[in-house]
Amino acid sequence: MKRLAVTHLRSQTRRFSTKPGSEWETWAKTATQASWSPYAAGGVAVALAAYLILPGSSKDHAVKHTPKSLAESQFDKFAKPFNPSSSSGLATEAKAATDNSNDIETPMRERMSTFVRKMQNKIVENLDKLEMQAAQELGVTPKLFVRDEWVRKEGGVGLSCVLQEGNVFEKAGVLVSVVHGPASANLIKQMRARKKEGVSDESGVYHMFAAGCSMVLHPHNPNAPTAHLNYRYFELVKEGEEKPVAAWFGGGCDLTPSYLFEEDAVQFHRVIKDVCDKHDTEYYPKFKKWCDEYFYIPHRHETRGVGGIFFDDLEHGDHNNLFKFVEECGLSFVDQYVPIMQRRWNAPFSAEMKRWQQLRRGRYVEFNLVYDRGTKFGLVTPGARIESIMCSLPLTARWEYMHEPAEGSKEAELIKVLQKPREWVV
Amino acid sequence: MKRLAVTHLRSQTRRFSTKPGSEWETWAKTATQASWSPYAAGGVAVALAAYLILPGSSKDHAVKHTPKSLAESQFDKFAKPFNPSSSSGLATEAKAATDNSNDIETPMRERMSTFVRKMQNKIVENLDKLEMQAAQELGVTPKLFVRDEWVRKEGGVGLSCVLQEGNVFEKAGVLVSVVHGPASANLIKQMRARKKEGVSDESGVYHMFAAGCSMVLHPHNPNAPTAHLNYRYFELVKEGEEKPVAAWFGGGCDLTPSYLFEEDAVQFHRVIKDVCDKHDTEYYPKFKKWCDEYFYIPHRHETRGVGGIFFDDLEHGDHNNLFKFVEECGLSFVDQYVPIMQRRWNAPFSAEMKRWQQLRRGRYVEFNLVYDRGTKFGLVTPGARIESIMCSLPLTARWEYMHEPAEGSKEAELIKVLQKPREWVV
Numbered sequence: 001m002k003r004l005a006v007t008h009l010r011s012q013t014r015r016f017s018t019k020p021g022s023e024w025e026t027w028a029k030t031a032t033q034a035s036w037s038p039y040a041a042g043g044v045a046v047a048l049a050a051y052l053i054l055p056g057s058s059k060d061h062a063v064k065h066t067p068k069s070l071a072e073s074q075f076d077k078f079a080k081p082f083n084p085s086s087s088s089g090l091a092t093e094a095k096a097a098t099d100n101s102n103d104i105e106t107p108m109r110e111r112m113s114t115f116v117r118k119m120q121n122k123i124v125e126n127l128d129k130l131e132m133q134a135a136q137e138l139g140v141t142p143k144l145f146v147r148d149e150w151v152r153k154e155g156g157v158g159l160s161c162v163l164q165e166g167n168v169f170e171k172a173g174v175l176v177s178v179v180h181g182p183a184s185a186n187l188i189k190q191m192r193a194r195k196k197e198g199v200s201d202e203s204g205v206y207h208m209f210a211a212g213c214s215m216v217l218h219p220h221n222p223n224a225p226t227a228h229l230n231y232r233y234f235e236l237v238k239e240g241e242e243k244p245v246a247a248w249f250g251g252g253c254d255l256t257p258s259y260l261f262e263e264d265a266v267q268f269h270r271v272i273k274d275v276c277d278k279h280d281t282e283y284y285p286k287f288k289k290w291c292d293e294y295f296y297i298p299h300r301h302e303t304r305g306v307g308g309i310f311f312d313d314l315e316h317g318d319h320n321n322l323f324k325f326v327e328e329c330g331l332s333f334v335d336q337y338v339p340i341m342q343r344r345w346n347a348p349f350s351a352e353m354k355r356w357q358q359l360r361r362g363r364y365v366e367f368n369l370v371y372d373r374g375t376k377f378g379l380v381t382p383g384a385r386i387e388s389i390m391c392s393l394p395l396t397a398r399w400e401y402m403h404e405p406a407e408g409s410k411e412a413e414l415i416k417v418l419q420k421p422r423e424w425v426v
Numbered sequence: 427m428k429r430l431a432v433t434h435l436r437s438q439t440r441r442f443s444t445k446p447g448s449e450w451e452t453w454a455k456t457a458t459q460a461s462w463s464p465y466a467a468g469g470v471a472v473a474l475a476a477y478l479i480l481p482g483s484s485k486d487h488a489v490k491h492t493p494k495s496l497a498e499s500q501f502d503k504f505a506k507p508f509n510p511s512s513s514s515g516l517a518t519e520a521k522a523a524t525d526n527s528n529d530i531e532t533p534m535r536e537r538m539s540t541f542v543r544k545m546q547n548k549i550v551e552n553l554d555k556l557e558m559q560a561a562q563e564l565g566v567t568p569k570l571f572v573r574d575e576w577v578r579k580e581g582g583v584g585l586s587c588v589l590q591e592g593n594v595f596e597k598a599g600v601l602v603s604v605v606h607g608p609a610s611a612n613l614i615k616q617m618r619a620r621k622k623e624g625v626s627d628e629s630g631v632y633h634m635f636a637a638g639c640s641m642v643l644h645p646h647n648p649n650a651p652t653a654h655l656n657y658r659y660f661e662l663v664k665e666g667e668e669k670p671v672a673a674w675f676g677g678g679c680d681l682t683p684s685y686l687f688e689e690d691a692v693q694f695h696r697v698i699k700d701v702c703d704k705h706d707t708e709y710y711p712k713f714k715k716w717c718d719e720y721f722y723i724p725h726r727h728e729t730r731g732v733g734g735i736f737f738d739d740l741e742h743g744d745h746n747n748l749f750k751f752v753e754e755c756g757l758s759f760v761d762q763y764v765p766i767m768q769r770r771w772n773a774p775f776s777a778e779m780k781r782w783q784q785l786r787r788g789r790y791v792e793f794n795l796v797y798d799r800g801t802k803f804g805l806v807t808p809g810a811r812i813e814s815i816m817c818s819l820p821l822t823a824r825w826e827y828m829h830e831p832a833e834g835s836k837e838a839e840l841i842k843v844l845q846k847p848r849e850w851v852v
Contacts, residue, residue: 365795370795395824395826396822396824
């Protein structure tokens with residue numbers, strides 16, 4: 001059971017050390033042009049780390065010091081594992097220590113790899129600040145995100161930032177992965193929302209590259225909404241060829257309140273609509289509708305939440321423009337969500353409201369396990385990291401038989417909106 | 427939101443009335459040759475009923491007084507809804523008021539319809555007794571099962587017996603359904619574990635009949651195991667024909683402990699093995715293995731629990747013998763499980779043990795929503811009753827990132843068994 005505990009412990013304590021860090025750390029610093037401030041938090045995350053020093057449930061994914069098993073490939077430079085004992089590793093870090101995400105000469109793989117880390121860093125930093133502010137108000141010790149690095153045996157690396165049982169969030173995960181490897185026909189099918197002719201033929205051998213950041217935040221307070229975000233980039237390359245046969249962006253963000261506050265829904269949608277409109281005024285209406293359709297739970301006849309945007313298979317026109325769009329979406333999340341949390345994280349609530357939130361969490365689980373393409377994709381990906389896939393699930397959830405809110409109640413008001421999605425901004 | 431509350435309230439309060447009852451009640455009485463004792467429980471289930479008088483979440487499935495929308499068909503007599511205002515309904519009841527499950531002249535549909543109610547009645551009665559015993563020991567009011575009848579618009583009826591937040595069980599559901607209707611190609615595919623040539627052709631129009639009882643019991647105490655049971659009978663009939671093109675039995679029972687007590691696993695398996703051996707000594711080893719394979723969670727590399735038996739597509743030989751086998755399996759459940767509960771329901775436990783139980787509940791949810799064929803079958807069945815499908819989910823569940831039990835712990839001991847199923851009886 002206690003596999004590789006030492007390795008994991010090391011990867012987490014490094015979070016709070018002043019020693020020059022891993023490739024991840026270097027990238028993260030570069031990305032925001034600010035150091036990972038240790039928040040003078042030597043012992044802060046100890047309680048939380050108690051969960052995380054228990055090693056991963058799959059031995060294939062634990063951090064390895066000498067990743068000799070990784071096949072050398074054209075993707076490796078974009079997904080190099082942390083390797084503190086290797087001087088060549090440090091050389092790579094130095095090379096990566098510039099923010100190349102806006103350099104159009106840099107391959108898109110590398111730009112996306114940089115961007116997803118930059119986004120992760122920005123989100124984690126702002127949520128940590130929120131937690132510190134909350135802890136100060138409550139007069140308790142803050143519980144900050146804990147970092148957990150992993151290597152995918154089949155090719156790729158990841159950095160998970162997870163917080164459990166904090167003062168603001170019951171569970172929060174901001175996960176980056178940059179993976180590559182052989183792509184089976186089934187995998188290719190699952191990767192795309194819509195089938196496209198000519199992307200692959202049965203005789204060919206394909207490799208895929210995927211860089212993405214996904215995030216789910218489940219607050220404690222039933223007045224505060226759950227938020228989800230995912231921005232990703234895929235390439236499909238035929239063996240022996242350099243140019244991808246397909247390359248596309250996907251992503252989106254959406255809000256799942258247990259209680260409806262119109263101003264929160266409007267805030268969330270307003271910020272992302274402004275980003276969309278800067279790029280193409282058709283984006284927001286199209287992607288807002290796609291979001292409502294995607295996050296629909298057919299067996300409950302309701303959407304998961306009040307929506308946001310969702311898009312996939314984005315590959316039209318100049319990819320520099322698409323990248324810029326995706327980047328601005330991702331980096332705007334903090335403005336979409338943090339102001340909402342500032343007014344909700346400590347709002348008064350009753351035991352009944354908490355119970356209702358738990359029932360809504362149950363719905364969240366139903367959507368993610370039964371319908372979510374990201375989860376399905378994860379479950380069919382060879383060597384996928386199950387802990388990352390399941391990280392989106394709430395810490396706690398509840399199912400009651402035949403529960404239905406009383407007519408005219410706040411709970412019933414939410415359901416009405418979920419049954420008939422509304423336009424929040426025009 | 428508050429649809430048909432009166433109807434539901436009536437169907438529940440009838441549970442405790444002395445008025446001559448519905449068709450269900452008549453069948454239930456007949457089946458056990460004992461009356462539904464009211465346990466002098468006029469107000470007993472009030473707290474629990476608070477959940478249940480909230481009407482169903484799908485208006486299509488609420489109990490209807492005048493089920494005129496039901497198509498008359500050859501199946502209707504086996505799945506007649508409760509209809510208190512109809513004298514013809516009473517006539518049907520009178521006709522059904524004999525236990526015909528062992529009459530080989532009676533059509534199998536009717537025998538199974540009787541049997542599933544008989545089994546439901548026996549289980550509910552014994553679990554109510556357990557609850558009353560527990561409540562007496564604790565000096566509190568018992569919370570007994572509440573009955574909830576429903577009509578399937580497309581054809582069929584059901585009787586759900588559900589208990590939430592009792593003294594022994596956190597959530598317990600014993601559900602009977604007898605349904606029929608048009609069978610789509612997709613439905614036929616989902617109905618069977620293995621494809622069989624010649625069962626249906628694309629040009630034909632088919633109807634299905636299904637009678638089953640399914641049960642999931644989630645106790646409060648982490649020392650006490652969750653139990654699941656399902657016995658069912660299907661017929662597929664080509665339109666215009668009388669004899670089914672296919673008819674088969676399926677079912678099984680399995681145990682899901684949070685903590686392993688070998689004597690419990692042995693007890694559960696011993697009883698069902700004895701039943702199997704009476705019919706065919708090849709049954710137990712074959713169905714025990716099938717159970718371990720079926721209740722496997724690939725992404726966790728572990729089984730859901732310590733198994734039991736599982737079988738499907740049972741159609742060989744004389745169906746009277748198959749029926750007898752299924753009937754004896756179902757009726758033996760009380761002997762499999764109640765003795766275990768008697769020694770575990772009130773065993774001491776810590777908060778840590780409760781937390782571990784909640785994590786195991788999370789695994790239960792993962793299996794049921796991602797892999798369970800019963801759930802998938804339900805989700806693709808037109809007009810399926812979602813509250814019955816989701817009734818198998820625990821009241822509460824938990825997911826922690828990277829949780830793994832400490833080496834040598836009781837929790838780790840359970841995982842070892844789930845990773846490598848054991849032979850409990852030989």
